Amino acid sequence: xxxxxxxxxxxxxxxxxxxxxxxxxxxxxxxxxxxxxxxxxxxxxxxxxxxxxxxxxxxxxxxxxxxxxxxxxxxxxxxxxxxxxxxxxxxxxxxxxxxxxxxxxxxxxxxxxxxxxxxxxxxxxxxxxxxxxxxxxxxxxxxxxxxxxxxxxxxxxxxxxxxxxxxxxxxxxxxxxxxxxxxxxxxxxxxxxxxxxxxxxxxxxxxxxxxxxxxxxxxxxxxxxxxxxxxxxxxxxxxxxxxxxxxxxxxxxxxxxxxxxxxxxxxxxxxxxxxxxxxxxxxxxxxxxxxxxxxxxxxxxxxxxxxxxxxxxxxxxxxxxxxxxxxxxxxxxxxxxxxxxxxxxxxxxxxxxxxxxxxxxxxxxxxxxxxxxxxxxxxxxxxxxxxxxxxxxxxxxxxxxxxxxxxxxxxxxxxx
Amino acid sequence: xxxxxxxxxxxxxxxxxxxxxxxxxxxxxxxxxxxxxxxxxxxxxxxxxxxxxxxxxxxxxxxxxxxxxxxxxxxxxxxxxxxxxxxxxxxxxxxxxxxxxxxxxxxxxxxxxxxxxxxxxxxxxxxxxxxxxxxxxxxxxxxxxxxxxxxxxxxxxxxxxxxxxxxxxxxxxxxxxxxxxxxxxxxxxxxxxxxxxxxxxxxxxxxxxxxxxxxxxxxxxxx
Numbered sequence: 001x002x003x004x005x006x007x008x009x010x011x012x013x014x015x016x017x018x019x020x021x022x023x024x025x026x027x028x029x030x031x032x033x034x035x036x037x038x039x040x041x042x043x044x045x046x047x048x049x050x051x052x053x054x055x056x057x058x059x060x061x062x063x064x065x066x067x068x069x070x071x072x073x074x075x076x077x078x079x080x081x082x083x084x085x086x087x088x089x090x091x092x093x094x095x096x097x098x099x100x101x102x103x104x105x106x107x108x109x110x111x112x113x114x115x116x117x118x119x120x121x122x123x124x125x126x127x128x129x130x131x132x133x134x135x136x137x138x139x140x141x142x143x144x145x146x147x148x149x150x151x152x153x154x155x156x157x158x159x160x161x162x163x164x165x166x167x168x169x170x171x172x173x174x175x176x177x178x179x180x181x182x183x184x185x186x187x188x189x190x191x192x193x194x195x196x197x198x199x200x201x202x203x204x205x206x207x208x209x210x211x212x213x214x215x216x217x218x219x220x221x222x223x224x225x226x227x228x229x230x231x232x233x234x235x236x237x238x239x240x241x242x243x244x245x246x247x248x249x250x251x252x253x254x255x256x257x258x259x260x261x262x263x264x265x266x267x268x269x270x271x272x273x274x275x276x277x278x279x280x281x282x283x284x285x286x287x288x289x290x291x292x293x294x295x296x297x298x299x300x301x302x303x304x305x306x307x308x309x310x311x312x313x314x315x316x317x318x319x320x321x322x323x324x325x326x327x328x329x330x331x332x333x334x335x336x337x338x339x340x341x342x343x344x345x346x347x348x349x350x351x352x353x354x355x356x357x358x359x360x361x362x363x364x365x366x367x368x369x370x371x372x373x374x375x376x377x378x379x380x381x382x383x384x385x386x387x388x389x390x391x392x393x394x395x396x397x398x399x400x401x402x403x404x405x406x407x408x409x410x411x412x413x414x415x416x
Numbered sequence: 417x418x419x420x421x422x423x424x425x426x427x428x429x430x431x432x433x434x435x436x437x438x439x440x441x442x443x444x445x446x447x448x449x450x451x452x453x454x455x456x457x458x459x460x461x462x463x464x465x466x467x468x469x470x471x472x473x474x475x476x477x478x479x480x481x482x483x484x485x486x487x488x489x490x491x492x493x494x495x496x497x498x499x500x501x502x503x504x505x506x507x508x509x510x511x512x513x514x515x516x517x518x519x520x521x522x523x524x525x526x527x528x529x530x531x532x533x534x535x536x537x538x539x540x541x542x543x544x545x546x547x548x549x550x551x552x553x554x555x556x557x558x559x560x561x562x563x564x565x566x567x568x569x570x571x572x573x574x575x576x577x578x579x580x581x582x583x584x585x586x587x588x589x590x591x592x593x594x595x596x597x598x599x600x601x602x603x604x605x606x607x608x609x610x611x612x613x614x615x616x617x618x619x620x621x622x623x624x625x626x627x628x629x630x631x632x633x634x635x636x637x638x639x
Contacts, residue, residue: 088615097495101520104492108501125550132543164550171543 063206082130086123087115225260225290
């Protein structure tokens with residue numbers, strides 16, 4: 001019932017008589033879910049923080065209310081929920097309490113109406129305090145932050161907010177960032193969800209909110225590991241030169257991975273540079289560490305990486321593993337989206353389009369599996385969208401670029 | 417606490433029992449284990465949370481429905497719900513009121529595991545202390561300027577970090593903490609930390625105006 005670590009190199013051996021550039025997928029495999037009904041999910045301790053600034057008026061807020069009612073209805077008396085709204089003021093609508101009676105929450109939710117500015121940080125702080133008051137070290141403690149706007153009241157700097165969110169993550173309370181519509185700050189929401197060890201969602205239609213909450217609850221219920229970190233220590237003169245995923249670093253210099261969920265796999269693509277290698281010599285030691293919901297203290301798993309050693313001449317004749325080549329290419333495609341975003345931000349539409357075309361060209365050279373075809377379809381859509389709606393294409397690109405580094409909600413199908 | 421005998425009585429007997437205000441207060445007070453003042457009932461009536469009383473001659477009379485409304489409102493308010501949030505529930509049909517009350521009062525099978533975690537949970541203290549330090553970094557908020565917090569609930573002992581008045585912000589969610597400030601000799605205002613005060617300007621003025629009107633209403637109804 002614990003996760004496992006697997007290594008899969010692009011080429012199956014390293015050189016004995018010269019340097020090797022070793023491309024490798026490290027896969028973290030979460031355990032399969034236990035048989036139904038054998039185990040109750042841990043209780044959830046949630047705060048739903050809802051933006052009620054002026055821009056939320058109308059159908060957005062009515063959908064937000066509807067989705068919040070849905071959320072309250074899905075929780076049980078084993079869970080706690082607090083509801084906080086914010087515009088330039090923060091209002092704790094329902095202080096944290098067990099969801100014995102959803103009606104009680106629902107009637108409170110129905111009173112939410114639209115107000116003024118967006119004091120996003122203050123809203124988060126109030127929601128976080130509700131969760132902290134009731135924090136359950138064995139349970140799942142999370143703030144769900146829903147906003148459609150730019151933070152424009154109180155603390156507004158994305159990095160500063162993310163740093164504060166991360167401080168709370170270290171203390172056992174995670175944060176998910178849900179951006180709604182076309183006006184929210186995707187960089188801020190991405191930073192909050194990454195620092196918060198939570199889910200990032202960008203919802204273009206408020207109608208998707210209920211699906212998102214359902215998926216968030218399911219994700220929380222199937223979480224087997226939180227505060228997951230991966231430490232890669234190269235040995236004997238080997239050097240870790242690149243990590244393809246855009247993963248935040250922990251204070252100890254390890255990579256921070258997303259939460260482990262039952263039956264889920266997470267691939268990390270790395271490149272190591274090796275000098276001439278001796279047989280049976282360990283290349284790297286990889287340590288996975290996590291907090292389990294029902295166990296005390298840090299859990300850990302350590303695996304050593306060793307590979308067959310062959311003469312350089314023989315290596316050149318070995319086939320690359322097509323599955324690894326595909327995974328690495330998809331990670332690369334996420335990374336290069338960030339380049340396209342930078343080009344967009346500089347106002348260089350041509351360069352951004354060219355970057356996307358370059359990704360597609362590389363994908364076109366691979367066997368056209370389902371995964372590769374889907375990726376190419378996403379890229380084609382973005383190329384078309386970039387010329388019609390730059391803001392929306394930027395949001396979607398940001399969302400896709402973060403898929404390999406945090407939990408990104410992708411809705412029913414390709415952004416609906 | 418509402419016991420089931422009351423609920424079954426209420427269910428069996430829709431409207432015949434009539435109380436004067438004092439009787440209503442006594443019955444409700446006993447069931448709830450708290451003293452309820454005439455002023456509270458008048459406030460709820462003014463707010464539309466409780467139906468207007470009937471009249472027998474010049475005397476206001478209350479029925480079973482009034483009692484149910486009062487019990488539900490107090491039970492919800494004690495759980496921290498605002499009156500605005502309670503209002504839609506309090507105007508439901510008698511059957512719904514009764515169902516609500518039952519649900520609120522039924523001891524839950526899982527209740528034990530739900531009640532606040534051990535007060536000494538290290539993680540809780542650490543997370544709260546951290547959030548309070550974030551609060552105190554922010555520009556001084558209004559409440560600390562107005563007065564110092566009353567005692568915190570004994571169920572949540574202060575974290576190591578001192579809970580000085582400076583670290584408490586208006587958006588802090590510790591709903592058990594209250595601030596008080598003195599308005600005039602012999603007169604104090606108590607404000608929950610969860611109460612939000614509009615920023616200075618027209619919104620604040622409108623808010624103060626509403627408070628003033630509310631106070632005037634209260635005084636008028638007393639005289």
